[in-house]
Amino acid sequence: MSEIDLYREMADRIMMGNSDDIKQALRIVADEGEARLLLAMPGTAEQLADSTNRPVEEVRKALDGLFHKGLAFVSGSSGKYRMFRDVIQLHDATALWPEAPKELLELWKRWTEAEWASTAKVFEGFLSNPPQRIIPVEIALEDKQQILHYENVREIIENAKKIAVTKCPCRVVDGKCGLPVEVCVQINRGAEYAIARGTGREIDKAEAMQIMRKAEESGLVHVTMNTDHTDHYICNCCPDCCVGLRAVRSAEGAKFVAPSRYQAAVDEDVCIGCESCLERCYFGALSAKGEGEDCKALVNPERCVGCGLCAVVCPSNAIKFDEARPADFIPASG
Ligand code: SF4
Ligand code: SF4
Structure with missing residues (x-):
């Protein structure tokens, strides 16, 4: 040849x-x-x-x-x-x-x-299911009783046997967003691979949780594999550089990353209409209705992917999350 x-x-x-x-x-x-x-x-x-x-x-x-x-x-x-x-x-x-x-x-x-x-x-x-899935920020699930362990950042990290952090390949390539780069958390087999290859450094559970907090505050979306096991990674993705989220937001509407099982809902009695959440939502799922003191945030359920980032910036704790999809929405690993 x-x-x-x-x-x-x-x-x-x-x-x-x-x-x-x-x-x-x-x-x-x-x-x-x-x-x-x-x-x-x-x-x-x-x-x-x-x-x-x-x-x-x-x-x-x-x-x-x-x-x-x-x-x-x-x-x-x-x-x-x-x-x-x-x-x-x-x-x-x-x-x-x-x-x-x-x-x-x-x-x-x-x-x-x-x-x-x-x-x-x-x-x-060719895909029977999206290969990746969004998992919500931790505070979005605070009042939930029935959280699956593979959709809960803290449980995934608590149950991990080995953890490493690598750079985000999409922000290494692009990086126009200026958001943190060393925030891809690799779990178990993913961690062993990254350490053996020299692309990741081993971290403990406390550092992994600090990375998750930093990601949530910076406006990065948690994304993992779309199966009921958590052996590989929790990426912290931005909408500008991440190839998966770019596909979700593209005009063609490619479904490369599944939403979480949750959906945001605004409590209008508590919302003060500050509009901070509107800016934070990358998926165009929030709008404002009314003016002045009557201004309230409104969720479009068709567009909400349940990332929970809006709740991180809400000063009055007005955004709650409903379970919008059943447990078997998440495909079983083969
Ligand atoms: S409204 Fe937007 S920021 Fe809030 S959970 Fe839905 S997609 Fe995420
Ligand atoms: S951030 Fe909270 S208080 Fe401000 S508009 Fe959004 S839901 Fe309302």
């Missing part, structure tokens, strides 16, 4: 064969020998040495490099390496490569602006 064909084949395998930017990103991250190794996956170091006709020690060294760059993932039980699964994994993992050249980050930024919205729509066609 010629060098040009190698990168086209890799892009094809993640349904991005038509994207010149993706082929260029792959060229920046992987040299020809690494590309051939990636295309020979899955396999153990020995199997890959066999299939590529290279000495096993040389292949082991190359695999360490590919793991560090975020191009190869290894299964602890079988020792088999596999190539990145899709373009989102490629984006997130290579953006966090500590030695990522500026050229790569600029290229990811250009691709996000030009191609992400249409790519997200194509992906949507």
Whole structure:
């Protein structure tokens, strides 16, 4: 296979064969020998040495490099390496490569602006459920009795065996919002991966909760995997840089991130009409009705994704949350 064909084949395998930017990103991250190794996956170091006709020690060294760059993932039980699964994994993992050249980050930024919205729509066609889900800020659930442990930030962190924090790949690439960057909290397997790869630092539960508080006060939305387990991460996302939330807010209305099970409701007897919540809501779910002393915030339930950020800025505790979706709204892990 010629060098040009190698990168086209890799892009094809993640349904991005038509994207010149993706082929260029792959060229920046992987040299020809690494590309051939990636295309020979899955396999153990020995199997890959066999299939590529290279000495096993040389292949082991190359695999360490590919793991560090975020191009190869290894299964602890079988020792088999596999190539990145899709373009989102490629984006997130290579953006966090500590030695990522500026050229790569600029290229990811250009691709996000030009191609992400249409790519997200194509992906949507293949997805049975949105891959990610919003979880509410802690104060939104304070008076709730029936909170599931995988939709409660404090419980997810309290139950974690290992926690690490990494930078947010979307804000590493873009960062135009100026919001905190080192706030992606990785749980259990996600934490082990980040620490082994050198992209995250281990933190304790107290620091993880401090990061969550900082995220909520800064106006970042908690997002996790859309399943009933919590082994991977709690991202703290902004609407400007985050590829998932951009899809939710796009004109095409791509449903890449599921809402939480909750929906905001304003207690008009308590609301003082300050309108702080209107600015904080990224999803256009709040408006003001009435004027002067009669001004009250109004929630559009069609648009509310139950992130709870409006409650963080409400000075009179006027926003409560109703359970709008049943427990089985959250897909069971397979
Ligand atoms: S109204 Fe807006 S800020 Fe409040 S929970 Fe709904 S989507 Fe989030
Ligand atoms: S922040 Fe609270 S008090 Fe101010 S308008 Fe919104 S709901 Fe009303």
